[in-house]
Amino acid sequence: MKNAKKVLTFVLMDAPFESSRTATALRMIDASIRRGFTVNVFAYEGAVLLPFKHQQAHGNLVHGRDVEEEDHPLPREWIHGMIALAKKRGASLHWVNCGLCVDERGAGDAIDGVERGTPADLWKMASESDNTLVVPTA
Amino acid sequence: MRELLIIETRDAGDHKDPERVAALAAGMRRAGITTTIFLAENGAFNSRGNGLAAAISEGVQVAVDRFALDERAIDQSQLTTGISVADIELVVDRLADGACVMWR
Numbered sequence: 284m285k286n287a288k289k290v291l292t293f294v295l296m297d298a299p300f301e302s303s304r305t306a307t308a309l310r311m312i313d314a315s316i317r318r319g320f321t322v323n324v325f326a327y328e329g330a331v332l333l334p335f336k337h338q339q340a341h342g343n344l345v346h347g348r349d350v351e352e353e354d355h356p357l358p359r360e361w362i363h364g365m366i367a368l369a370k371k372r373g374a375s376l377h378w379v380n381c382g383l384c385v386d387e388r389g390a391g392d393a394i395d396g397v398e399r400g401t402p403a404d405l406w407k408m409a410s411e412s413d414n415t416l417v418v419p420t421a
Numbered sequence: 422m423r424e425l426l427i428i429e430t431r432d433a434g435d436h437k438d439p440e441r442v443a444a445l446a447a448g449m450r451r452a453g454i455t456t457t458i459f460l461a462e463n464g465a466f467n468s469r470g471n472g473l474a475a476a477i478s479e480g481v482q483v484a485v486d487r488f489a490l491d492e493r494a495i496d497q498s499q500l501t502t503g504i505s506v507a508d509i510e511l512v513v514d515r516l517a518d519g520a521c522v523m524w525r
Contacts, residue, residue: 289517303462304430304524307509310488314513414516418524421430 290321292408292415298329299358305333308418309361316365316374323408325400327381328420333358334378334393359394366396379404424455424520428512429464431525433472439464442525443472447479457482459512460504465489468500477503484511 293312297304315322326333340355342348362378369376379400385391391399409415427446433439442458449456458481460468467473468485477483484507490497497506516522 291513291516307430307461307486310509311512314508314510315516318510318513318517320513320517414519414522416512416516416522416524 288321289318290323290412291315292323292325292405292412294405294415294417295324295326295330295333296328296418296420299333299335299338301329302421304418304421305330305358309358309365311416312376313361313365313368316369316372316376319372319374321375322369322377323412324376324378325381325405325408326378327384327402327405329384329388331380331384331390331393332388334362334380334397335359335390336392336394363394363396366394377408379408422454422521424457424515424518425449426457426459426512426515426520426522428459428461428522428524429467430462432463432466433470434466435463438525439467440472443476443481446481447476450476450480455482456480457484457511457515459507460485461489461509462486463489463493465493465495468495468504470501473501473504477501 295308312322338357338359340350340357342350343353366376378397380397382399382401427442429439429442431439446456446458465485473483483504485504487506487508
């Protein structure tokens with residue numbers, strides 16, 4: 284295993300349910316936690332809706348599946364799971380939503396563990412990280 | 422810069438830019454920089470055919486995301502010679518080691 288004290292920052296922009304980039308980026312964040320790294324996430328623009336508390340799963344009428352059968356994935360559940368995983372593993376996931384982007388979208392009701400911040404937080408995260416990956420929108 | 426990792430997520434059949442990324446990677450390699458292209462998402466389609474052969478011959482390392490292959494039912498027997506299969510941890514470890522990582 285790599286040095287457990289490494290600090291990585293990920294910068295996310297894409298809104299949920301729109302791009303494969305979200306799943307790929309969250310896989311990287313998950314893998315970083317499993318390495319024992321300290322992980323920072325700065326979410327801005329549509330990405331502030333990734334941990335939005337009121338996301339709801341739905342069935343699929345076209346294929347005749349109810350909510351349980353459809354098992355629709357929800358990013359808020361993935362993020363909740365990663366926050367819990369980080370605690371369990373003694374790692375850290377520090378997720379900050381851009382406050383202006385949150386206000387624009389009425390996305391203030393996020394799951395527990397998500398903080399509100401500003402671009403200054405991103406600057407601080409990047410300054411204190413071993414590396415930073417910007418995941419641009421498609 | 423001592424090492425460059427480029428994450429290519431686009432299918433060369435849909436976009437021109439993966440060709441330019443391959444040329445960039447080859448140029449960086451010629452400049453003496455260890456360079457890897459990681460094919461993720463629809464970039465996994467570029468693991469077939471000859472689009473990356475020139476870059477590989479220049480010494481660029483190319484790996485394709487196992488998850489992306491599985492999602493697209495691309496059999497590993499179809500991969501271009503010189504392209505390896507890797508997991509997402511490749512990116513995480515390169516980040517931790519201080520590589521410059523570009524997402525395309």
